[in-house]
Amino acid sequence: MTLTLWYALTGVALLVVGVYGLVSRVHVLRQIMAVNIVGAGVFLVLVAGAHRRPSGAIDPVPHAMVLTGIVVAVSATAVALAFARRLRADADERTDGAAREDEARAG
Amino acid sequence: MARRERTRPVPADAPWIVWTVVLPLLAAPVAFVLGRRGLAPFAAASSLGVAASVAALAWQVAAQGVQRHRLGGWGAPLGIELHADGLSVLMLVMTAVTGVVVSLHAHGTFGLGGHETREPSGRARFWPLWLFLWGGLNAVFLSADLFNLFVSLELVTLSAVALVALAATRVAVAAALQYLLAAMLGSLLYLLGVALVYATEGTLSLDELARGAPHASVAPPALALLTIGLALKTALFPLHFWLPPAHANAPTPVSALLSGLVVKASFYVLWRLWFQAFPGVAPFEASMLLAVLGTGAIVWGSVQALQATRLKSLVAYSTVAQLGYLFLVFPLVGGPGGLAAWQACAVFAVSHAFAKAAFFMAAGNIRLAAGHDRIADLDGIGARLPRSFFAVGLASVALMGLPPSGTFVAKWMMMRAALESGQAWLMVVMLLGGLFSAGYCFRVLARAFTPPTDTPLQPVPGSLDAAALALAVIALATGLFVAPALDLLAIGAPDVAGLGQDGPR
Amino acid sequence: MNWTYWLPLLVVLTSLVPGVIIFALPEGRVVTRTVLNLTGAVLKIALVWLMMREVYAERNPEFRMPLVQDVDLLLRADALALLFVSLSAFLWLLTTIYAIAYLERSPNRGRFFGFFSICVSATVGIGLAGNLLTFVFFYELLTLSTYPLVVHRGTEASLQAGRVYLRYTIAGGALLLTGAVWLQAAVGPVLFDGGDTLARADLDAAPLVAIFVLLVAGLGVKAALVPLHSWLPVAMVAPAPVSALLHAVAVVKAGAFGIVRVVYDVYGIRLTDAIGVAGPLAVLASITILYGSVQALRQTDLKKRLAYSTVSQVSYITLGVTILGASATIGGIVHLVHQGLMKITLFFCAGNIAETLQVHRIDELDGMGARMPWTMAAFTIAAFGMMGVPPMAGFVTKWYLGLGALEASQPWVIGVLVGSTLLNAAYFLPILHRAWFRRPVTPFPVRRGRLETHWALLMPPLVTAAAALFAGLFASAPPSPLEWARLIAERAYE
Amino acid sequence: MISDALTALPWIAAVSWPMLVAMGLASSRARGVALALAPWAALPALVLAVAAPAPADLPWLLLGARFELDDIGRVFLMFTATLWLSAGVYARQYLDGAPAAHRFFAFFLVAMAGNVGLIAAGDAVLFYTCFALMSFASYGVIVHTGDREALHAGRVYITLVIVGELLIFAGLLSWAGFTGGTRLIGWTATAAQIPGPLVTGLLLVGFGIKAGAVPLHVWLPLAHPVAPTPASAVLSGAMIKAGLLGWIRFLPLGEAASPDLAFWCMAGGLGAAFGGAVAGVLQDNPKVTLAYSSISQMGLMTVAIGAGLAAPEAWPLLLPAVVLYATHHALAKGALFLGAGIAQHPGRSAGARRAMTAGLVLPALAIAGAPFTSGALAKLALKDALPPVGGALALLLSIAAIGSTLLMVRFVSLALASGVGSRSGARAGMWIPWALLTTAGAVLALGPRGIAGLPEMAPSLEPGVIWSLSWPVAAGLVLYWTARRLWPRARSEPRVPPGDVLWVATRPFATFRVPVAGARTSPALPGAVMEPLARAWSELTSLEKGLTRWYTTGLALLLLLVALTMVVGR
Incomplete structure (x- = not known):
């Protein structure tokens, strides 16, 4: 079991944990964290896949991909958190029936 | 991705392929900076500019065949390549036409303020996001390697999610969040697929992948992952939960863009993978599975549309249903008449985009005028909104796949391919889909014929009706002008016959 | 590419363009709308007359537009097409005049006349279709353009009728589309050329029969063959000009015309007979004839009775078409025109009576002859025509159908003719008796102007009644429908 | 083109003139003029009969129409035109001042046009068209009074007419199919194309309804009393002869033998002759008695047709006899009907009464077949033509003569009785046409010479012949006289309602109503099916x-x- 294979397996494990977390949790913050875990898992697999060049050197392309992936994941998480904050702000502001009425109308 | 401004000697005379991607991406930040001052002229100039570059590219492709361009001069496997063949140009044209008309409608809607958007400055926020979305879509249709597709898809998703949240109602924000989470999960799965592909193939470029067949044994699971990711982003039947709330609660022009264009982008990527990058990798059973899911989508979407109480959720579920049609093409492409089915699917996508966008805009106008869009209470209003209901009528003709719309011609070709490849059950599904769509469309149309009542109606600005009507007429006209579209599609079409799939046993 | 190339397209456009313009017109612009309608109608008749001259000289004008890869939108005027198109054009002009007067004070007439014109261009398109795809193309367009006419009044009853109408016609359209696609997949582009394409392809019988059943089922919905007919009486809630044009010319005839096209030009009469579908179709048509008449007998509402009578009368065309032989063909084809003329007269009169005196039920018709003598005179002529009493047009059809039946040695057809005439008499004569030989129970409102009703309501039925009478009386004079039907039969059988 | 238009002109004029006058009656403005012209509308037809122009082909009319008058046609047209003319003039006076006179005349004239047209028709389609025109128009004449009996009679009449039309339509079709054309006169049914028994049967029954053959005669006794007198005269005299003409034109008489049909035809004829006589005597309305007399006389002609079917070779001889008989019957029956009308208003002067009685007795004697009358000639002609077919027929004919004598005596007594109470005298306009008919009958009695189509006959004076003619009349008188003795009181006489067989047949169905309940067009799915569906849906x-x-x-x-x-x- 070479080292890279271990890295790949942990990546996949992280992925499964993340997906489970996303699917089972209802609270928004937990879902956002779960998605980040999935991201981390995928990036780990990407890095693990990079160890292949015959001359022993590390193949740079997956690393570039991981960097970009991290940038994308961070920006998406930022947007998600902004929405979560807006939802939280709305919830406080209209603790009365309006929120429920909104819910009903959306149905 | 910083873009270095260094043009290298490029085979074509002018790098229109670059401009179509770069122009909207550049215009977006400028629009954001301008804010409300002088936004209208700039917005008009930029959208016309992008449309012009798309037209030029289309002319170039038609004249000189497939266009290629290496960004920054770096070739594969590292560099980013842009690749424009018939299919991508058709998608670009679709995006441009729908985009321009819908942005006209959006300009009017967001200018009104009121319940659609809480802040009066909705227009100032719409344009930057829409230009980002447009740039992302152009990038998706033009990029030639898997990772670039990932990045463009992300760009599209983020701008789409932000556009949904423009509605600023609590429900819209919640829907946008769910949409974002689902889309992120989809892209990460897609990224995992890309990782596997790179790990085994060593390259990400679609052309090299195409030439690299036969693929290593690892390719199938990678393709499976890619397919699942993209299916989640295209809201294929069991994974469609995020689409209806997002599209129903977004502002009207945004739902038009989402239903018409955004869902098509991820399907386009799936299309490229199955028929260009990994031809023949997936056995016939896999494409049959997709077709079965497509059928499920048609049936389930239509049933929900028939039961929807609100007009916009009806149209949203109709999107879920109509997407099902696109997935019916997979088992057909392998068999005889596959090329016709492949072309038909493209024509269907284009015609559906126009029709769905028109339908959404008209539904929005009705909601604007009546103050609500509960279908049951629309009696009596129909007669007093002739242009909007006429647009709904024309759009539903296209959705039902009745002549003279493009969807009719597409259905005709797909049914014929289904018969020639001996899969008559697909034809039955298409007919069933047509009947279902007739069902839910006429639910709305019947309202137009009820005697007019005197409930107060808000005046709807002429430009909104005109936009909806224009796009509906274009949707119908595509039926009559299918021949030029088919010639365009022939440029760079994958040689479907050699797909290696052993077709239906 | 001389000027006749554009004729077929122009004929379709002469009603499509006014229709689209009318949609754009605001509701109030009555005069412009009327002018548009009438010029469109007159122009169409002129163009049809020009095409008749061309076709008579064996030069069939064609208009071709590429649509799908190997099939294109083909509008071709041959003898059979012109018979149907000339009927539609002539009756459209009359029905427009009638509708203008009939809907004088009712709301959203713009919408009505817009869809009315599109419906007629669809009918003309069906007539001129040169291949199966174009036929399906306009067939579906007809369904769409007639739905708004059926639900024009907007009452719950008409919406319900619209729903029923849609259920049938869209399902029928789907069946027709299936058959057409299957045939095209099996044989390639299907031209209306007397069945040569199918003869060359010599498929075995099983798929051919299946396709035939699909096509005829799809067309049978509009041709109101028995199991698929119940939308027709329900659609009677539409205003009179709609039920007049729909039941006499556009929808019902499109179905019957479609069956004629399928039997003669897609399959060819010999192949139809060879694969053994002609017999069962003839039986089905006969059942429809008798069933329609029996149902008509049981109706108390005048328009419902006329609707069921349409169900039975249209099947004469199908019956005539499925019997091998020149006379039966002539009988079937000429009935396309005769039934149109007679039935539209009946509906015009029913519309007049309903519009002027608000009388809808048959037992309220006592003494109508005294109050509205001219309308009832037209009704009587058309009713006797329907019963096949000479010298009206209906007799010519029954005479040729009977002769055809004898030539094809199927005497049972004469039995069907006699049976249905008996039933026709049973449901028409009481109406005539009430109108002419009974005194009104409650006196009718007295006549306002010099004429019994608005002149534009009175003139169309009289013209069509006269046409029905002359089509029978001068049946063998050159410009009559019978001569044109003979021309078609000769060309079909040479 | 012009030449054949000219030849066609007289024909078209004769047929369409009455139609034009009828249309004039319909429009209120021209009604006065039309009413004046109406009585003389039959003149062009009479001129046509006398002039008998060359046959004319009108390819543009109907399915290629043809007008043609052969000898038989001319004779038929002559007596029909005379009858229509006299009835027209009579009606003008009879209905003078009546409210709906113009309606009566409109239907009267259309029926006349139809009658003239069918005689002059040279092709089957024109014949059928005019036949239909006549049948439907005479409905209007029958229900003219509009009371309950008239409507009932009208309903029975129109039902039988429709059935008759259909049978004739089916028969004509097959006939045209067999003979390969629609030429009526002189069609030679070549051996191969002789219409089968079914076709002949259809035509026989179809025309039998119009000719009042038993059992299809039921409409006649119902229609005659309700129709105005001139209408009944024409109905009985001319219109039922159309059925006879139909038989002559279409049946393969003289070409092919169809023994079984012949048998039924003769049986029907004899049944009509005797049944008609018996039922007629037991009536108390003079017109109904006359109706039954027509049925029995037509029965005799049906026997002759049956004989023609049984023995084709006898037909050339039988034909003139039948035509003569028809002519005699038309004129005499017409005179009797008009006489019955006048009998209701005999007027006060004794001279008028005596003239009226003489006028009634003379045609009655003719009908009974007394010597020196047209009836005698007709019966003799018939007897001569019949023997080769079967000796018994001649005897049966003379027994039938007894029956008609009984009928005539009954009619005369009823007619005279009907005029007792009334004061008003019949107008002059009514006497003249009646006189015209009686004189025409007398002229016929002198023996038709030189009229093609009629046998060359003269009143013969040999005692044997006179005895054979007069014994049935004498026997009839004796029989009536004894019957009068046995049942002096009129009430106890057994009553037979007019339309005997029909009355018996329709009694059980009287309550038969066409199920006119509102029909539910689409049966809604039963509730049991709908609930689970709705639940599943939600x-x-x-x-x-x-x-x-x-x-x-x-x-x-x-x-x-x-x-x-x-x-x-x-």
């Missing part, structure tokens, strides 16, 4: 809510991933 919506939860999506995701990898991996 559950679908709640199912969707479940689907949109993340949890289920995740599950679906997993399942799909597994399925795809499994399938793709293979």
